[in-house]
Structures are given as structure tokens and as C-alpha cells.
Amino acid sequence: MTTALHVDVDVARRGFRLHAALDAHAGETVAVMGPSGAGKSTLLDVLAGFVRPSTGTIRIGDREVSGPRVHLAPHRRGVVLLGQDPRLFPHLSARDNVAFGLRAGGMARRRARGEADEWLWRVGLPGSGGHVPRELSGGQQQRVALARALAAAPDVLLLDEPLTALDAETAGGIRAMLAEQLAAVPTTTVLVTHDAVDAAALAQHLVLLEDGRVTQQGPVREVLHQPATGFGAVIAGLNRVVGEVRDGTWRSGALLLPAPGAPRTAVALFRPGAVRVEAVAEHTLTGALRVAAAAPVVPGEWIARVVRLEQTLAGVRVHTETPAVTADVAVEEVAALGLGSGVPVRLRIAASDVRIVAVSAAATATATAVTAAGGRMAP
Incomplete structure (x- = not known):
């Protein structure tokens, strides 16, 4: 053409x-x-x-x-x-x-x-x-x-x-x-x-x-x-979490997933709707993490803190941190789970709902170049 x-x-x-x-x-x-x-x-x-x-x-x-x-x-x-x-x-x-x-x-x-x-x-x-x-x-x-x-x-x-x-x-x-x-x-x-x-x-x-x-x-x-950056993931409606792979296991913060054959640095891609949100008995993140540390590690299950809630056309998007992950829940679940900023929750994601891919070399190079250039870019 x-x-x-x-x-x-x-x-x-x-x-x-x-x-x-x-x-x-x-x-x-x-x-x-x-x-x-x-x-x-x-x-x-x-x-x-x-x-x-x-x-x-x-x-x-x-x-x-x-x-x-x-x-x-x-x-x-x-x-x-x-x-x-x-x-x-x-x-x-x-x-x-x-x-x-x-x-x-x-x-x-x-x-x-x-x-x-x-x-x-x-x-x-x-x-x-x-x-x-x-x-x-x-x-x-x-x-x-x-x-x-x-x-x-x-x-x-x-x-x-x-x-x-x-x-x-x-x-x-x-x-x-x-x-x-x-x-x-x-x-x-x-x-x-x-x-x-x-x-x-x-x-x-x-x-x-x-x-x-x-x-x-x-x-x-x-x-x-397959978005190469965080912004690309947002517009695609995906979570994009960068992690490290060791001994066939991908990890970012407390989230672990099986990743046989994946490169050392890889990205997990999954939809907010695939993440389940559950309440925990402890009212503080420290208490919830202490209890979790004493239990066996379960891949795809981790404790996180709610950062904010965002209303969507279909319900509520729950933003959590460490790692930064969003989950979609129904409006009625917000009250039922007692969700709010600072509240600890248990998140679950099935390995079958996650794609683990290599980090884009092009995106990494661009990010490095922008950082090296310094200053604000054109609007």
C-alpha cells in the first residue's frame, strides 16, 4: 500500500x-x-x-x-x-x-x-x-x-x-x-x-x-x-504489573504466580473483573499481613490495602497498592465488604486469568530516554 x-x-x-x-x-x-x-x-x-x-x-x-x-x-x-x-x-x-x-x-x-x-x-x-x-x-x-x-x-x-x-x-x-x-x-x-x-x-x-x-x-x-506501558494498560482495561521471575515463579510484592519459562523480568496482564475481593478479619494492614505471614503461601492470593474507590458504569473499581492492582466489584459489595480507603482486603486471581509476557524492550528504552532527557514534555 x-x-x-x-x-x-x-x-x-x-x-x-x-x-x-x-x-x-x-x-x-x-x-x-x-x-x-x-x-x-x-x-x-x-x-x-x-x-x-x-x-x-x-x-x-x-x-x-x-x-x-x-x-x-x-x-x-x-x-x-x-x-x-x-x-x-x-x-x-x-x-x-x-x-x-x-x-x-x-x-x-x-x-x-x-x-x-x-x-x-x-x-x-x-x-x-x-x-x-x-x-x-x-x-x-x-x-x-x-x-x-x-x-x-x-x-x-x-x-x-x-x-x-x-x-x-x-x-x-x-x-x-x-x-x-x-x-x-x-x-x-x-x-x-x-x-x-x-x-x-x-x-x-x-x-x-x-x-x-x-x-x-x-x-x-x-x-x-499487549500494552507496553501502564497508560496502555489503563486504556485497554487491564492491570499491568511488572515483576521478577525466579525458579519458575513470578512475583511482585506479595503476589506470586506460576510462570514456567518466563523471562527474568516479566509483566502480568489481567482484567480487573477477574480479581476477587474478600474482607479480612483484621482492621489494620499490619494485622492482616501478620496473620497472612503465618499461613501457607497460596499463588494468586495476597493481602493489600485499598487506596481509593472509583465509580464505573458497571459498579465500583477498587484501587489497591503493593502491587498496584484494580478490581471491579458490584456497588452492593462495597458496603457488604466495608471497603474504604486504608482498609485491608484479600485479593484472589486465578492463574488461568493471567497472561505473563516479557517486558517490552522498546517501552523500556523509551522510558529511559525520557528520564535522561529530563524536563516536562510537550502538551
Whole structure:
């Protein structure tokens, strides 16, 4: 497949630094995820042409749009950026908003308006062309903005968390529509999102950006199946615990698991829903550990202290420490178990629910490089 987008840049900005390298094929959607301050917005600004890289190159198709001797203006790149705010022209109808880019490109008014109506139909707004933005809901306005972006037939479409400001039901509808429309056009898309559902539903390739550096990238399913960093584990909905293997047993803190053939340093991956939480008779962690020390060691069973409770759509997520592990429980269990910050609990995990894998060498190297560079990275 043809490489439609090639990026390998460094950006030094107000004491921050971003280094990002990625490639995308024509028609491919690449999702970019990272914690706040990782450099996601800076990356989009660089791709759009609003920020010039300190070093490196950006190629769109066979054109170099940014490099040591060239930096094309945003309007000459064939790139469209759509964010959380639809930024529709308030005095223009939905039809004329969509037709605006077509008219700017030289298309006759009648044809441009006809194309606009076609695009409004494609994004689920048939018959809405005569409405001005104030007469449309937030979700409808975002659909108009997407129609306007796609109607311009950009080489690269940049989406900056376009569903964040919408309620869950509206976002779900637009996500489904977006998946259908992106699959139907040759445009290459870079989607910045904080939601793993967006990445799984819309993208073929996932890039994790942390502290201004790419820590992992690959097919979406592979990255979510075997995250190389703690952040990757969070978005994948997994516990990721680094431990040491000796004599066929993996260990981290008081948690022991069988690991025949595993490398010396390995990671245990398991879902919070697979962890069972039980009350202990002792009211202090010291007392609970003292009792546990006198009992036989049971692999997959350990005493931990609750750090905090977090409400989820399905119940409550219990955060514990040493090692840092989360467990999902039903709301009614919180009261029944007397859970709260500082409370000792017994946790259990079956070995069959755990995958023990080698620590990613790439992630380790990146973490070392970030530490050595010092300072805060680009937001």
C-alpha cells in the first residue's frame, strides 16, 4: 500500500519537547492516544502546519510539506482539522457551510450546493440543508462540520477528540456514522481521542504518545491486547504489573504466580473483573499481613490495602497498592465488604486469568530516554 502520510519530527516548544514518528497508508485511520500533556495537540498542530518542527520531515503522498527547506502553509497542505467545536459559520445554512470549501476551490455555486446536500444525506441529515447552526443540536452541528471536512476531499483529515463534547448516545451515533464515512473515502485520518472505543471502532492503527514520545504503536488489537506501558494498560482495561521471575515463579510484592519459562523480568496482564475481593478479619494492614505471614503461601492470593474507590458504569473499581492492582466489584459489595480507603482486603486471581509476557524492550528504552532527557514534555 502507498504511504500517504509520513511523519518523523522533533518539536521544541516553550521548554517542552515532542518527538513523533508514524506512517499511515492511503485511506487508513490512525488513532493517537496519550495522557494529558503527552503532546497530542502539538502533533496535530504540526501536521496542520500551525507549528513548524524544529527538525524532521512530514510528507503527504509524494509531497514534502515540512522539512529543513520547506514549510507549506496550512491551506496548501490538503489537510483539514476538525476539533470538538464544529466552528460553523453562524450566518450560513448547513448547506452553505458544507458548500463553502467547495466554492473556495472554484466549484460553481449550484453544483457545490448539490454536493453539500449529498454530503448532508451521507452524514444522516437529509432535508436539513436550510437550517442555520443555532437551529441544530450539538450532535447535528458536528455532523455538518464532518460533512464540510469530507466534502473538501482532503488528503489528510485531522480529528481532535470530535466526540468529547457530546453525550454518550449522540457520540455513539456519530461514531457509527463516522466509521461508515471514513471507510468510504480515500482520505487518510489521524484521530486524537481519549476513548479506546473510538480507537477500536474507527482506527486500524494505534499510536500511544506519552511524555512527548511514541511508546507503542501497531494494529489496534495488538496494542490493546499487549500494552507496553501502564497508560496502555489503563486504556485497554487491564492491570499491568511488572515483576521478577525466579525458579519458575513470578512475583511482585506479595503476589506470586506460576510462570514456567518466563523471562527474568516479566509483566502480568489481567482484567480487573477477574480479581476477587474478600474482607479480612483484621482492621489494620499490619494485622492482616501478620496473620497472612503465618499461613501457607497460596499463588494468586495476597493481602493489600485499598487506596481509593472509583465509580464505573458497571459498579465500583477498587484501587489497591503493593502491587498496584484494580478490581471491579458490584456497588452492593462495597458496603457488604466495608471497603474504604486504608482498609485491608484479600485479593484472589486465578492463574488461568493471567497472561505473563516479557517486558517490552522498546517501552523500556523509551522510558529511559525520557528520564535522561529530563524536563516536562510537550502538551
